[in-house]
Amino acid sequence: MHLSNQDTIAAIATAPGRGGVGIVRVSGAKAMAIAEAVLGKTPKPRYAHYGDFWDANGKALDQGIALFFPNPNSFTGEDVLELQGHGGPVVLQWLLERVIALGARLAEPGEFSKQAFLNDKLDLAQAEAIADLIDASSQQAAKSALRSLQGEFSAQVTDLVEQLIQLRIYVEAAIDFPEEEIDFLSDGKVAGQLQHILDQLHRVFHSAQQGVLLREGMSVVILGRPNAGKSSLLNALSGKESAIVTDIAGTTRDIVREEIQIDGMPLHVLDTAGLRKATDQVEQIGIQRAWAAIEEADRILVVVQAGEDIDPEDQAILDKLPKRIPLTLIRNKIDLIGLEPKLQSTDEQGDAMRLMGHEETVVWLSAKQKLGINLLKQHLKTVMGFAQTEEGVFMARKRHLEALQTALHFVETGQQQLESYAAGELLAEDLRQAQNALSEITGQFTSDDLLGRIFTSFCIGK
Ligand code: GDP
Ligand code: ZN
Structure with a gap:
C-alpha cells in the first residue's frame, strides 16, 4: 500500500x-x-x-x-x-x-x-508507457508504447498472475490433504496448467523483448585500421556526413556517435579512433573511450579492406576483443576489386581461425559507393532477433524483462519439483515467487524505492 x-x-x-x-x-x-x-x-x-x-x-x-x-x-x-x-x-x-x-x-x-x-488510474507498466510514448523515437515504438498504455501488456501479465494464483490454490489444497496429495499432483491437471503458463510466459517474454529492442535499440562499434573506411561506413549507414572522411590516418580522434533507425529499430553506432598505438595524448584518450564503448556494445563491426589480408595489427586488436561480443567482419571497398556485395559465414572465407571464439559473419560491401549497405542493415536486424512484424508488440523495459525472466525461472523450477519429486510444497513456493516477480511489472508488489526510481526518470509535468 x-x-x-x-x-x-x-x-x-x-x-x-x-x-x-x-x-x-x-x-x-x-x-x-x-x-x-x-x-x-x-x-x-x-x-x-x-x-x-x-x-x-x-x-x-x-x-x-x-x-x-x-x-x-x-x-x-x-x-x-x-x-x-x-x-x-x-x-x-x-x-x-x-x-x-x-x-x-x-x-x-x-x-x-x-x-x-x-x-x-494506471498500473505501473502503463505509467511507464506514458514516458515511453513521449520519448518514442519511431512510429513503431510509439505504437507499441500506446499498446502498453492501453493495458495490453498489463492484461497479459495480470492474466498470468491470476493463473499462477489459481494453480497455487489447487496445489496448496493438495498439501492440506496429504492422503490425496499424490493423486492431486499426478492427475495431469497441474502439469498441464504449468506447461500452459510456461508457454504463455515465453510468448509474453518474446513480445516484451521486441518492445525493449524498439525502446533501447542495438549498439554497435565500428573498429578497424586507419583508412579502412570506418567513417565512410558510418556515413553510409546514417545517410549523413557526420564523421570526417579523409585520407589521413588517424582523422577520427574521438568517438563519433550516430543514431540511426533500421525499420524502427534504433541503432546506436560509434565510430572509434583507430585502435593503433597512439602517438599523441588526444588520440590516446580516443582509444581509451573506444575500449570503454566496446564493453557496452551488442556487436562489433570490424572493417578491413576487401582483398587484403587481416594484418598483424588488426589481429592484435581482434585478440583483445571480449569474446562474448559477436563480430561482423566487413570487407570494404569491393568496388576496387570488382566484387558484388554479399553476406556469408566466415567458414567459407578461411577467416574463422583468426576470429575464433566470436560468433561472426562476413559482409562484403563498399561504403563509398553505398553498395551492400542494406544487406548489412538486414543482417543487423536479424542478429538482434528484431521481428519485422509489429503485431502484438508492446513497449517494455529491461525491468520488465528481468521480472519475466525471474518468473520463467521459478515456473521452470516448479515444473522440475513436480516431475522429479512430486514436491507439492516446493512447487507452491515457486509459484508464489513467480507471482511476486510478475506483480512487480504492474506494481501490485513494488517497493517505494522502485517507484521513486521509476517516476523521477520522467520529466516535470508528466
Ligand atoms: P577510416 O579512417 O577508417 O574512418 O576511413 P575513412 O572512412 O576516413 O576512409 C578512408 C579513405 O578510404 C577515404 O579516402 C575514403 O574515401 C576511402 N574509402 C572508404 N570506403 C571506400 C570504399 O568502399 N571504396 C573506395 N574506393 N574507397 C573507400
Ligand atoms: Zn574515420
Missing part, C-alpha cells in the same frame, strides 16, 4: 520553449479554489471556459482556456485544473507562480503519473 500525497501539485505540462499554446496543470484538493481565484468564477466540470487568467489584483496576466476535471474522473484521480494559455516561457512561468502563490507546490518529475498510479 502506497500513501497518496495530500499536496496540490502544479507544473508547466508543455515542452519548454515557445509555442502557440502552453499548459499549466494543477492536481489536488486546492485545484477548485485555485480555479476560482484565477478565473473569477466557479468552473463547470469538463467545460471549456474561455477568458482572462487573473493575477492577485484581478488584472489579466494572460487569456486562454480553463478546463476543470473533478475527482475521480481525471488523469490523476484528483481534482485537476488545466490552464491553457499562450506558449511563451515568461507567461507560463508567471501563470505557474500565480498558481503556486495560491497554495500549490511545484510537482516533482513524473508526479502526475505517480499520482495516477497511486489512485489506481
Whole structure:
C-alpha cells in the first residue's frame, strides 16, 4: 500500500520553449479554489471556459482556456485544473507562480503519473508507457508504447498472475490433504496448467523483448585500421556526413556517435579512433573511450579492406576483443576489386581461425559507393532477433524483462519439483515467487524505492 500525497501539485505540462499554446496543470484538493481565484468564477466540470487568467489584483496576466476535471474522473484521480494559455516561457512561468502563490507546490518529475498510479488510474507498466510514448523515437515504438498504455501488456501479465494464483490454490489444497496429495499432483491437471503458463510466459517474454529492442535499440562499434573506411561506413549507414572522411590516418580522434533507425529499430553506432598505438595524448584518450564503448556494445563491426589480408595489427586488436561480443567482419571497398556485395559465414572465407571464439559473419560491401549497405542493415536486424512484424508488440523495459525472466525461472523450477519429486510444497513456493516477480511489472508488489526510481526518470509535468 502506497500513501497518496495530500499536496496540490502544479507544473508547466508543455515542452519548454515557445509555442502557440502552453499548459499549466494543477492536481489536488486546492485545484477548485485555485480555479476560482484565477478565473473569477466557479468552473463547470469538463467545460471549456474561455477568458482572462487573473493575477492577485484581478488584472489579466494572460487569456486562454480553463478546463476543470473533478475527482475521480481525471488523469490523476484528483481534482485537476488545466490552464491553457499562450506558449511563451515568461507567461507560463508567471501563470505557474500565480498558481503556486495560491497554495500549490511545484510537482516533482513524473508526479502526475505517480499520482495516477497511486489512485489506481494506471498500473505501473502503463505509467511507464506514458514516458515511453513521449520519448518514442519511431512510429513503431510509439505504437507499441500506446499498446502498453492501453493495458495490453498489463492484461497479459495480470492474466498470468491470476493463473499462477489459481494453480497455487489447487496445489496448496493438495498439501492440506496429504492422503490425496499424490493423486492431486499426478492427475495431469497441474502439469498441464504449468506447461500452459510456461508457454504463455515465453510468448509474453518474446513480445516484451521486441518492445525493449524498439525502446533501447542495438549498439554497435565500428573498429578497424586507419583508412579502412570506418567513417565512410558510418556515413553510409546514417545517410549523413557526420564523421570526417579523409585520407589521413588517424582523422577520427574521438568517438563519433550516430543514431540511426533500421525499420524502427534504433541503432546506436560509434565510430572509434583507430585502435593503433597512439602517438599523441588526444588520440590516446580516443582509444581509451573506444575500449570503454566496446564493453557496452551488442556487436562489433570490424572493417578491413576487401582483398587484403587481416594484418598483424588488426589481429592484435581482434585478440583483445571480449569474446562474448559477436563480430561482423566487413570487407570494404569491393568496388576496387570488382566484387558484388554479399553476406556469408566466415567458414567459407578461411577467416574463422583468426576470429575464433566470436560468433561472426562476413559482409562484403563498399561504403563509398553505398553498395551492400542494406544487406548489412538486414543482417543487423536479424542478429538482434528484431521481428519485422509489429503485431502484438508492446513497449517494455529491461525491468520488465528481468521480472519475466525471474518468473520463467521459478515456473521452470516448479515444473522440475513436480516431475522429479512430486514436491507439492516446493512447487507452491515457486509459484508464489513467480507471482511476486510478475506483480512487480504492474506494481501490485513494488517497493517505494522502485517507484521513486521509476517516476523521477520522467520529466516535470508528466
Ligand atoms: P577510416 O579512417 O577508417 O574512418 O576511413 P575513412 O572512412 O576516413 O576512409 C578512408 C579513405 O578510404 C577515404 O579516402 C575514403 O574515401 C576511402 N574509402 C572508404 N570506403 C571506400 C570504399 O568502399 N571504396 C573506395 N574506393 N574507397 C573507400
Ligand atoms: Zn574515420
